Amino acid sequence: MTTRSSTDANRVIPEATVARLPVYLRALTALADSGIRTCSSEDLAIAAGVNSAKLRKDLSHLGSYGTRGVGYDVDYLRYQIAREIGVTQDWPVVIVGIGNLGHALANYSGFRSRGFRVVALLDADPQLIGQTVAGVAVRAFDELEAIVQEHDVAIGVIATPAVAAQSVADRMVAIGITSILNFAPAVVAVPDGVDVRKVDLSIELQILAYHEQRKANGADAAAAAAAAVTVDGGAA
Amino acid sequence: MTTRSSTDANRVIPEATVARLPVYLRALTALADSGIRTCSSEDLAIAAGVNSAKLRKDLSHLGSYGTRGVGYDVDYLRYQIAREIGVTQDWPVVIVGIGNLGHALANYSGFRSRGFRVVALLDADPQLIGQTVAGVAVRAFDELEAIVQEHDVAIGVIATPAVAAQSVADRMVAIGITSILNFAPAVVAVPDGVDVRKVDLSIELQILAYHEQRKANGADAAAAAAAAVTVDGGAA
DNA sequence: CCAATTTTGTTCTCACGTTCACAAACTCCT
DNA sequence: AGGAGTTTGTGAACGTGAGAACAAAATTGG
Numbered sequence: 001m002t003t004r005s006s007t008d009a010n011r012v013i014p015e016a017t018v019a020r021l022p023v024y025l026r027a028l029t030a031l032a033d034s035g036i037r038t039c040s041s042e043d044l045a046i047a048a049g050v051n052s053a054k055l056r057k058d059l060s061h062l063g064s065y066g067t068r069g070v071g072y073d074v075d076y077l078r079y080q081i082a083r084e085i086g087v088t089q090d091w092p093v094v095i096v097g098i099g100n101l102g103h104a105l106a107n108y109s110g111f112r113s114r115g116f117r118v119v120a121l122l123d124a125d126p127q128l129i130g131q132t133v134a135g136v137a138v139r140a141f142d143e144l145e146a147i148v149q150e151h152d153v154a155i156g157v158i159a160t161p162a163v164a165a166q167s168v169a170d171r172m173v174a175i176g177i178t179s180i181l182n183f184a185p186a187v188v189a190v191p192d193g194v195d196v197r198k199v200d201l202s203i204e205l206q207i208l209a210y211h212e213q214r215k216a217n218g219a220d221a222a223a224a225a226a227a228a229v230t231v232d233g234g235a236a
Numbered sequence: 237m238t239t240r241s242s243t244d245a246n247r248v249i250p251e252a253t254v255a256r257l258p259v260y261l262r263a264l265t266a267l268a269d270s271g272i273r274t275c276s277s278e279d280l281a282i283a284a285g286v287n288s289a290k291l292r293k294d295l296s297h298l299g300s301y302g303t304r305g306v307g308y309d310v311d312y313l314r315y316q317i318a319r320e321i322g323v324t325q326d327w328p329v330v331i332v333g334i335g336n337l338g339h340a341l342a343n344y345s346g347f348r349s350r351g352f353r354v355v356a357l358l359d360a361d362p363q364l365i366g367q368t369v370a371g372v373a374v375r376a377f378d379e380l381e382a383i384v385q386e387h388d389v390a391i392g393v394i395a396t397p398a399v400a401a402q403s404v405a406d407r408m409v410a411i412g413i414t415s416i417l418n419f420a421p422a423v424v425a426v427p428d429g430v431d432v433r434k435v436d437l438s439i440e441l442q443i444l445a446y447h448e449q450r451k452a453n454g455a456d457a458a459a460a461a462a463a464a465v466t467v468d469g470g471a472a
Numbered sequence: 473c474c475a476a477t478t479t480t481g482t483t484c485t486c487a488c489g490t491t492c493a494c495a496a497a498c499t500c501c502t
Numbered sequence: 503a504g505g506a507g508t509t510t511g512t513g514a515a516c517g518t519g520a521g522a523a524c525a526a527a528a529t530t531g532g
Contacts, residue, residue, distance in 0.1 A: 016489060022442040026421065040509065049423035053491055060511055068510040069498035085442050086449030093441070100340040105437065107336045110421055114438040115445060154448050155441065178451060179444040181437075185262065185346055187285035195447045197440050201341065201417075202350040204433050205329070205391065206258040206321050208415040209351060211431045212390050213322030215414060252519060276479065289521055296481055304480040305528035 013084075017058040021081050022114075023048045024055070028078040040071040087115025092151040094177075096168050097160030098123040098131075098138050101183055105159055106134040116155075120147045124164070141168075145175045155179045162186035169196070249320070253294040257317050258350075259284045260291070264314040276307040323351025328387040330413075332404050333396030334359045334367075334374050337419055341395055342370040352391075356383045360400070377404075381411045391415045398422035405432070 013021075027047035031039055041059075045052035059065065059072075065080050066072045082088050093116050095105055105111075106121055121133055124141045131138050139147070147153065156177040158168050165184035172180060173194055180196045182188055185203075190196050249257075263283035267275055277295075281288035295301065295308075301316050302308045318324050329352050331341055341347075342357055357369055360377045367374050375383070383389065392413040394404050401420035408416060409430055416432045418424055421439075426432050 014489070018446050019439075019443055021446070022436075022439040023423070025442075026439075027423070041511095042509085047423070049425065051491075053493090054489090056509095056511065057490085064511070066510055067498065068496070069500090069508045071509065084446070086445045087442060091441075091445050091448070100343045104336040104340040108437060110438045111441065114442065116438070116441050155444055157441075179448045181440050181444060187259070187263070187283070189285065193451075195444055197444055199435055199437070199440055200258075201344060201435070202346045202352070203255075203258040203262075204417055204435055205327075205347065205352050206261075206323055206350065207255055208391055208417060208431055208433055209322045209327050210254050210257070210320070212327070212415045215429070250519070278479085287521075289523090290519090292479090292481065293520085300481070302480055303528060304526070305478045305530090307479065 011061065013061045017061050018085075020048070020050065020054075020058055021085055023050075024058070025078060025081045025085065025087075028074055028081065032074050032078060037074055038071050039074055041066070044072065082115075085115075090115055090117040091155055092117050092119040092153045093155045093157060094118075094120045094122060094144065094147060094153050095157045095159060096122045096141065096144070096172075097158060097164070097184070098125075098128055098133060099159065099161075102159040103133055105157060105183075106136060119151045119153060122147075124160075141171075144171060148175050148177060153177060155181070158182045158184050158188070160184050247297065249297045253297050254321075256284070256286065256290075256294055257321055259286075260294070261314060261317045261321065261323075264310055264317065268310050268314060273310055274307050275310055277302070280308065318351070321351075326351055326353040327391055328353050328355040328389045329391045329393060330354075330356045330358060330380065330383060330389050331393045331395060332358045332377065332380070332408075333394060333400070333420070334364055334369060335395065335397075338395040339369055341393060341419075342372060355387045355389060358383075360396075377407075380407060384411050384413060389413060391417070394418045394420050394424070396420050 024044065027044055028039075031044070031047060036043075039047075041052045041056045045055040048055065059077075062080060062084050065077050079088075090112075093111070095102055095118060098106065098121050102121065102123070106118060111118060118134070118136060120143070121136050121138045122141045122144055123129065123138055126140075128138045129140050154177060156172045156179070158165050158172075158180060160168055162185045165182060165186040166188050169180055169182070169188040169190060173190055178194050180188070180190065180194065182196055182198045183200075185200055187198075188196055260280065263280055267280070267283060272279075275283075277288045277292045281291040284291065295313075298316060298320050301313050315324070326348075329347070331338055331354060334342065334357050338357065338359070342354060347354060354370070354372060356379070357372050357374045358377045358380055359365065359374055362376075364374045365376050390413060392408045392415070394401050394408075394416060396404055398421045401418060401422040402424050405416055405418070405424040405426060409426055414430050416424070416426065416430065418432055418434045419436075421436055423434075424432055
C-alpha cells in the first residue's frame with residue numbers, strides 16, 4: 001500500500017526497549033573506543049548491564065543487524081541504533097531556569113556529544129539575563145517563542161522551581177514544543193501528543209531509602225524472629 | 237510465628253508502587269499546604285498525575301488508611317507513606333564528585349526537606365578540597381571510610397565523570413554503602429544486596445528524541461502515503 | 473432506623489515485559 | 503563438501519502491572 005524504505009517504519013518498539021537503546025548506544029561507543037570491531041550479544045549485554053536474551057530481543061525489534069555465528073559489527077549496529085533513536089543529527093534544545101541545576105545542565109558536555117545542542121538558556125530573573133553560561137547568553141523567558149521558531153526547537157528542558165514548572169510547560173506547549181524534560185519537583189500536565197519525562201532527584205533517593213529501610217528491617221526481623229522481639233521502629 | 241507490629245512488615249510492595257509513593261507524598265504535602273484536611277482518591281490522583289484506580293491499588297498495598305464514603309485524612313496518610321518509605325527520619329548521604337552537577341546537588345534544598353542530609357562532599361581533585369559548597373567543606377575522597385563510619389551512611393551519590401564511576405562505586409561498596417544513586421553516564425556493576433539507581437540526563441533526552449522523531453515521521457508517513465513518496469530519512 | 477449516596481478496597485481480565493530454550497544460520501576446520 | 507561449533511533471532515511460558523468494575527463500608531437525610 002504505502003511505499004516504504006527497507007526498514008519498516010510501522011513496527012512498534014516497546015517502550016521498555018526504547019529506554020534501553022541509549023544504554024546500548026553508549027556501550028557500543030565504549031567498545032568502539034576500545035578498538036573492538038565486532039561483539040557478541042553476550043559481550044554487549046555485559047557492557048550494558050543487561051542479560052543477553054533481553055538484549056537480543058530488544059535488537060530484534062529494530063531489525064536483523066547481527067550475523068549468526070559471528071555477532072554484531074560494532075560501528076554498524078551503533079549507527080543503526082543512533083538512526084533509530086534519531087540522534088544522527090543534533091536536536092536543538094532550550095533550557096528554562098538557570099539556577100544551580102540549569103547551570104549544571106548548560107555545562108554538561110554529554111548533551112553535545114550525544115545528539116543535542118543547547119540553543120538557548122532562558123530565565124525570568126532580570127539579574128541573570130545577559131550573563132553568559134557555558135558560552136551561551138541567558139535571555140528573557142519572553143523570548144522563548146522567537147527562539148523556538150528560529151531554531152525549530154521541539155524539546156524543552158524545565159529546570160525552574162516547582163511553582164513555575166506548570167506555567168513554563170503551558171507556555172512551551174502553546175508555542176509548539178512537543179517534548180519536555182522536567183527537572184522541577186512537580187507534576188506537570190500536558191495535552192495528548194506532548195511527551196513529558198521527569199527526573200526527580202529526591203524521588204530517586206526516596207526509592208533507595210525504601211529499600212534501605214527494608215534491608216535494615218529485614219535484618220532486624222531476622223534477629224527478632226530468633227529473639228522473639230517485636231519489630232516496629234527499625235533503625236531508631 | 238514471628239512477633240509482628242500492627243502493620244505486617246512481610247508484605248511486598250510492588251516496585252512500580254514504590255516508585256510512585258514519593259509522588260503521592262509530595263502531592264499530599266502540597267494539599268496539606270493548601271489547608272486541605274481530607275481528600276478522595278480522585279483528588280489525590282489528579283494532584284499526583286495518575287488514575288484513581290491505580291492510586292487506590294497502590295495505597296491498598298500499604299494498608300487500609302482511608303474511610304469509605306469519606307476519603308483519606310491528608311496528614312495521616314502522609315505520615316503513613318513517609319513511614320513506609322522510611323523518610324520520617326533523615327538519611328545521611330555522601331556526594332562524591334563536586335563538579336557542576338555535584339555543586340547543584342549539594343545546593344539542592346529538596347534533599348533536606350525530604351528526608352536526606354548531606355553529611356559530606358568528596359572529590360579527588362586537590363584543588364577543590366577545602367572549598368566550601370552549600371556550607372559543607374569538600375574533603376578528600378580518601379576520607380570516605382571515616383565519614384561513612386562516623387555518620388553510619390548507607391546511601392552514596394556518584395556525580396563524577398564516567399571513567400571514575402565504577403571505581404568510586406567499588407570503594408563505596410567495600411566500605412559498606414548499600415544504596416547508590418549514580419549520575420555518571422556509565423553502567424556500574426555492584427554485588428547482590430546493593431541497590432543502584434541511575435539518573436542519566438542524555439538518556440532521558442534521547443528517549444524524548446525517539447518519540448519526537450516518530451511524531452515527525454508519522455506526519456511524514458501520512459503525507460507520503462497520500463503522495464506515494466518513499467519514506468526514509470525523515471527530517472533531513 | 474432505613475434508604476440513598478459516596479468512596480474505598482479488591483477481584484478479574486488483559487496487556488506488557490522478561491526469561492528460557494531452541495531452531496536457523498553462519499564460520500571454521502578437516 | 504560436510505560436520506562441529508557459535509551465535510543470532512524468536513516462539514512459548516511465566517510474572518508483573520494497569521484498568522475496569524463492583525462489593526463492602528462509611529456518611530447523610532428523612
